[in-house]
Amino acid sequence: MNFASIEMILMITLASGVLAYLIGKLNAKLGSIVTILVSMYVTIAVIYFGYNGELVITTEYLPLVTFKVTNIGLFFASTVTFVFAMVSFFNPFFIDKYKFKALYSMLYIFSLVGILGVFFTDNFMTLFVFFEFTVWSSMFLIPMGKSTKSTTLYFAMSTIGSFALLYAIFLMRSQSGSFDIDQGLAMVSGAKATWTYILLSVAAFAKLGAFPLHLWLPKVLGDAPDPVTAVFSGGLEKLGAFVAVMGLVRLAPVSFNIGAIDMDFARYVIAFIGSITIIIGTLMAIRQDDAKKLLAYSSMSNGGYIIVALTIGNGIAISGALYHVLAHAIASAAAFLAIAAVARKTNTTKMSELGGMIHNMPITYMVYLIAIISMAGIPPMGGFISKWMIFQAVINKGLPIIAIGVFFGSIGSFLYVFRPLAALFLGQQLPEYKHLKEAPFFMVLPMIILSGLIIYTGVLPNYILGKINEIVVDLGATAVTITEYTITGFNGTIHPALISGMFGVGVFVAFLIFITFKKSKKVTLMDTYTAGEFIYTEELLHYSVDFYAPLERLYEKYIHIMEKTYDSIRNKIAEVGHFFKYYFFTNKPEVSVFWIVIIVSLLLWGESLW
Amino acid sequence: MVVNILVGLGVALFGFVLQTAMGGINRKIVARVQKRIGPKWYQEFIDIFKLFSKRSVSHGWIFDFGVIMALGGIIATAMFMPVTANIIAFEGYDNFFIFVYLLAVGMLGMAMSASGSGNPLASIGVMRALTTMLAYEVPFMIVVMTIIKLTGGTSSVSEIAAFQQIAGNNWFIIALPLGGIVAIISLMGMLGKKPFETYIAPAEIASGPMVEYGGKQLGMLFVMHEITVFIEVSLFIHLFLGGAATLGVYLLKYFLVYTALNLISSVYARFKIDQVVVFFYKWPLFMAVTQAIIAIYLGWVI
Incomplete structure (x- = not known):
């Protein structure tokens, strides 16, 4: 028995999945508490043993399975298991809402098993089997939410991705003669390399929910149970990014080179699709009324950033993409959890039915605020660092058409992340929610940890960037120049701690100005300027329906194009x-x-x- | 470090005083265009100090917190802004993207505070402000991308200014004529000058985001607004007009740019919000992309 062995961690997790089922049959709450313990255990084991270089890869019991610890695998595994661990705190509070309570706990843990297998293997077949294991376990989590229909869609789109992955594996094996990942990727050449590139891109797109395989993402994330949504957006979707790194960075497709930008045509096409993904994700997110669907489309748009950066494929771009994986994983998990905390009290995630939740749940509000600042790429949060690096890569390569998508998505994200803030948390406090209280401590705790991490990734990104540099070197690109506090890109240097520090100074000065002058008189929210009208109901003074109506009207004719095409x-x-x-x-x-x-x-x- | 912070705060204060004075002078100029006498040039100072001395109302903690965050974010942004080649608080860290995104913190704070007041007119104003931002920012960033590419890859605002001062290099407004036009139009959008004044629209949505404010909160937002204008106009000067070697040149350029924009705006009426979006995504974006392609790929730079 070696506790640092991946096999052992995997088997313990698998066994505790069954255990969670059995305990869950007796008492559903206890079963869901097992999910917390197990995912915490996995996270701590992976991060502690992994970054101390102690993970053992030998197998004693599992036949045909081989493991390998790579820097990139470790990075993804620690990110995703961490999200799983944070989200698992929500399970006991939501378990009563599901029909199959014990099954939920088991499948939650099983998805985690699949994740471990995918990230810690050097064999394509093992990767594929665990990939499917995750897909199947997570698939049965979805219908416990609002509808079963979205599961079908997820299954269909996921199947496209899985088959694409399988064919890519076979293509590589036909040239390398083994299922070894490094060999397969290194030895595939010629037209087969281009086909493998396309197939792996399709697999990645299906998992990341990129255009044109994006339809499942908003449906699944909108309908799935609230904690599962957070896991999907923060964790499972990142499987796609992992496959994308494999395909888009480590493979060299052979089409023709576009001379003006020194970029391969196949890469440019994928980057273009990535940029379209950003634009569609942004435009669709802007017009959603369901907060979960809105964040789902924002996940799609952020997936587009990862794709664009990976196709450019130099050191800065890859670091940007990987940092974005981390920054988006924790930010979207925090945002989804904040929405989940609200939904638990109000039983709705529709922004038109909510308002003024800040007065009931101030901490949840702050968590959401920090998360969206990161998602919009504003300093001093983690999203700024990654977006800054991706911008550098796009500008340095000189891609104005792709840049339209990249800049549009970045500014557009201000619009859509602000909508839940204004409609759901701010505005008038609706009378039916006046009695609600802040979420219980064990729901607030993971949200605060996530927020802390979001701030940490924005203020002191250099430790994590150092780890990412190791991955970048593994992938054959040049490492990003970082010192203790600064990051140097193609177009200059930023000092995230300085920016945050000055923000602190600015806020301090503003605070001094604020307290110097006379205290304000407190008035109620209804005591507002109404241009002489007499309005006594909160709903009438709350602007939340069709928030961006004038903008939506400009493109609402075109939103169903993809559905119609598929039809x-x-x-x-x-x-x-x-x-x-x-x-x-x-x-x-x-x-x-x-x-x-x-x-x-x-x-x-x-x-x-x- | 302490010295740098003090210089930074000094730049912010300088920006506030400069823009408030310029604003007053421009009120006078616009009044003359409209055949009025206009207020005294220091009227804006009087307004702000009056507001600070008045007792105000507050709609809850987020209403106050948002105002503090707004002013704090803008002061922080101004601290990174170079004024001339020598007056700069943090040399080497005046990255263009810091200005665009750190400015957004301040905007977010203000938007949050406005929505927190519970007045629907404020939310509508914020909605319009964000939509306008979506419109002007993309063409502007494409032009700036072209500039960064042409300077050989520096996004430092002061280095871009220095690049234009080297003999043989034109100011970018001349070197990139199409991009220069786009930048001027975008700058009008940024400053909320007519015809892009949709999100203020006093007669229509009662000054939009500002509707609920009074007293010190409004005073702080006025200060914030003045510093924002200072940042945006300075960015334009450094990126397109070759920056400034001395303070005198800077003041002259600042006055000319701001007055020109005011004169243009004084003869326009207001766009509807969807017109703003359609406008920016039609010609300015097309011009910006054309400029980027001919400048980066074909190397046609005057």
Whole structure:
């Protein structure tokens, strides 16, 4: 028994999944508490043993499975397991809402098992099996929320990704002769390299929810149970980023080089799709009324940033992408948890039905605020660092068309993240929610830890960037120049601690100005300027429905284009099916006679040829 | 370090005094255009000090906190702004993106505070302000991207200014004529000058975000607004007009830019908000991308 062995961690987790099921059968709450203990254990084990270099990769019990600890695997594993651990604190508070309580706890832990397997292996088959294990366990978590329909969609889109991954693995094996990941990626060449590149991109797109495989993301994240949503956005989606690093960075597609920007055509196409993903994600996020769907589309748009950065593929770009994976994982987990905390009290995530929650839940509000500052890429939070690096990469490469998407998404994120802030947390306090209290301590705790980390990644990013530099060197790019406090990109140096410090100074000066002058008189929220109207109901003074209506009107004609495209593809496939059904699988005697005649005459013809 | 912080705060204070004076002078100039006499040039100072001395109302802690965050964020941004080649608090850290994004903290604080007042007109104003931002920022950033690329890859505002002062290099407003036009239009959007004044729209939504404020909160937002204008106009001077070697040149350029914008704005009416978006995504974006392509790929720079 070696407790630092990946196999052991994996098996303990798997066993405790079953244990959680059995305990959950007796007492649902206890079962969900097991999920907290297990995911905390996995996180601590992975981070502690992993970064001390003590993880053991030998296997004693599991057949055919081989493990390997890579810097990138460790980075992803620690990020995702950490999100799982933080979200698991919410499970006991939500478990009563589900139909299959014990199953929920088990599947939650099983998804974690799959994650470990994917990130710590050197074998494509092991990776694929664990990948599917995660997909299947997480798939049954989704229908415990609002609807089962989105599960079908998730399954369909996920299948596309899985098959693409499988074909890519087979293509690589056909050239390298083994399922080894490093060999496979290194030895595939020629046209097969381009096909592998495309297939791995499809797999990554399906998992990240990038255009045109994005339809599942808002539906699943909108309908799934609230903690599962946070896990999806902060954790499971990042599987796509992991595959994307494999495909987009480590493979060199062979098409033709675009001379003006010194970039391969295939890469440019993927970057372009990434940029479209950003724009669609942003535009769709702006018009959502459901806060969870809004954040889901924002996840999609952030996935686009990761794709764009990875296709550019130099040191700064890769660091930016990986830092963005981390920054977005913790920020979106925090934002989803904050919304979940509100939804638990109010039973709705529709912004048009909520208002003034800040007066009931100030801490949740602050958590959400910090999370969205990071998601919008504003200093002093982590999202700024990654977006700054991605901007550098795009500008240095000189890609104005892609830059439109990148800048649009960045400014657009101010719009959509502000909407829940204004409509859900701020504005008038609606009377039906006046009695609500702040979330209980064990829900607030993980949110505060996440917020602390968001601030830490924004103020002192250099320790983590140092770790990311190791990955960047592994991937064959040049490491980013960092000193103790500064980061140097292509276009200059930033000093995140200085920026945060000056922000602190600025706020301090402003605070001094504020307290110097006379104290204000407190008035109620209803005591506002109404241009002479007499309004006594809070709802009428709360601006939350169709927040960005004038902007939405400009593009609302076009929002269903992708659904319509998929519908028409489906209809075309159905038509082809009808055609075959009519001619081959039918009860009509005339058709059967027709085929018998054809076949007999063909046979006779063939006979005569011989 | 302490000296640097004091210099930074000095720049912020300088920006406030300069812009408030310029604002007053410009009120006078615009009044003459409209055949009025206009207020005294120091009227804006009087207004702000009057506001600070008055007792105000507060709509809860977020209402106050947002104002503090707004002014704090803007002061922090101003601290990084170079005035001339020598007057700069943190040399080497005046990255363009810091200005764009640190400015956003202040804006977010103000938006938060305004929405926290519970007045729907304030929320509508914030909505319009953010939508306007979505409109002007993208073309502007594409032009700045072209500039960064042309300078050989520096996004430091003072280095970009220094690059234009080297013999043989034109100011970017001349070197990139299309981009220069885009930048002027975007600057009008940033400053909320007519025709992009939609989010203030006093006659329509009662000054939008500002509707609920009075007393010291309004005073602080006035100070914040003045410093914001200072940052935006300074950015334009450094990026497009070759910066300033001495303080006198800086003051002259500042006065000319700000007055020119005011004169343009004094003859325009207000756009509707969707018109603002459509406008910016039609010509300015097209011009910005054209400029980027011909400057970066073809190397056609005057």
